[in-house]
Amino acid sequence: MKRHLLSAADLDRDDALLVLDTAAELAQITDRAVKKLPTLRGRTVVNLFFEDSTRTRISFEAAAKRLSADVINFSAKGSSVSKGESLKDTALTLEAMGADAVVIRHSSSGAPHRLAHSGWIQGSVVNAGDGTHEHPTQSLLDAFTMRRHLAGGKGDLEGRRVTIVGDVLHSRVARSNVLLLATLGAEVTLVAPPTLLPVGVETWPCATSYDLDAHLKHTDAVMMLRVQRERMNAAFFPSEREYSRRYGLDARRMAQLPDHAIVMHPGPMNRGMEIAAEVADAPRSVIVEQVANGVSVRMAVLYLLLGGANLGDGTEA
Template sequence: MKTPNLQLDSRGRLRHLLTMEGLSRELILSLLDRAAELAEATSGPEKKLPLLTGRTVVNLFFEASTRTRTTFEVAAKRLSADVINLQIAASSTSKGETLLDTLKTMESMQADMFVVRHESSGAAHFFAEHAAPGVAILNAGDGRHAHPTQGLLDMFTIRAHKAPGRPDFSGLSVAIVGDVLHSRVARSDIHGLRTLGCTDIRVIAPPPLVPVGIEAMGVRVFHELERGLEGVDVVILLRLQKERMLGAFLPSLSEFHADFGLTRERLARLKPDAVIMHPGPINRGVELEGDLAYDERSLILNQVTYGIAVRMAVMAEILGETAGATGAGA
């Protein structure tokens, strides 16, 4: 397949990270293991490691983001990389410069990695196809297509809380609830879950928000929240992406919450030890009752913390001199 080959070098090591699709189980687990090592190595007062000293990482965000951009910046700085945050609204792209011109201009400044977030599906692949040798592209979300580091941090979260010490996710039931049609996170999570052995993946949404043919990805589709939540171990909630909706997909936000919002009453459908996840930002009173974000079963803030370690692992894997070294005693 084109995508995995584009992501991997001739030795099978990660060169770019564009999508979860096509990544092997062994590579995903290796990245999760490395993230755990880096989280441990930076858990004390001293949080900086020298792994990427002298390297330059450019955050190239064409879409607004707080959580993702900030965690990428923190991750790169904890690895001792130099970080440039390019303000797209004030950049030459707003004056008509093409994506390719922007890439080549930044390459001429000897940047080593571009973290790209763009509203168009395939933008990260375009950069990877045209990047100079030795310049890495890391997809921070492209249109509806993929958000691979979110997928990895979600896998990290599930493994840490629902499958510690287990070889895979077999036996787990995971429900993805909400605007699946417009969600790159849902696609990345489904690829990750399947690769790690989860065979009970459920998509729960009103019919207009379910992609046609998504069953081919190995999921079961439910249009009733209560039935879809029966006995699940993990619930991944998605926000309604109104900025991507052309036309009327739903009668109203209040009706969506009434039919598909997670409430304390609906929590009773889950297993007693089930956990709640959400990639953020949260729309309180839409996809979940307001106080559930900080319920004891919620891992939403854990996901943000884990996201730093996972993004450190990916950057270190791609740009680091030796795979597997954390810089802590290595």
């Protein structure tokens, strides 16, 4: 593994499988009554959140705490960042406090890359979502969830067909998923109105389509992306209803999926927009499980990046 996790492209197949296998081991511990391991005792993990995301922050926080790391939460709200302090000064402050790893969420694409490569800090940097760029731990938890349901919980995702639907243009989740799923051998199709596909998407390691119905019958996992209602004001689509009719997953469309297929969503959902309530709550929906898997995968990432003591020591605690 590299020292930082900035992009899903930082992981080759072996790295990705190592994270997923480690996460699977850690998930067993999570199922126990005492969920804590001493592995990262004395190490400091900083959650540096320049953008609100309670879900991702508490997932990383739970992951770090279960590994006994000291956790410092640094959020832009109520901090000096809102008074105009720069990323650099914030980073230097964290460095002075001795952060071993910095988990960063930022609205600016590339901010984690900047943090990792500007010489401001020594520790590992984990990208917890940057602008419209990437969200690599989300793609790892998605792959972990798919592997459980579609590949018996081990190995890669060779030949599994994944359909990702919605606002690909603005989605860091889609970018990371395309990269990681391709590394793991899955066949990814992006489905979106043409306005919400990035220029150059034809160079990505995936297929694209404008027609959701055409793909559902041949899908093992369908992942619905959040679509902001405000996008229609910038003419990406005419109205919420039209979007929902053409690209939303409702009960009728869900019925076209093969029996074994799962429904995924990175959250938070717009029920009634990209996903109907009865689909979100259907038995084949694994959306809640994705959240639980997020903690295991983030434990594995922190564990591997910080080079904690080997896992065998920890499980004896």
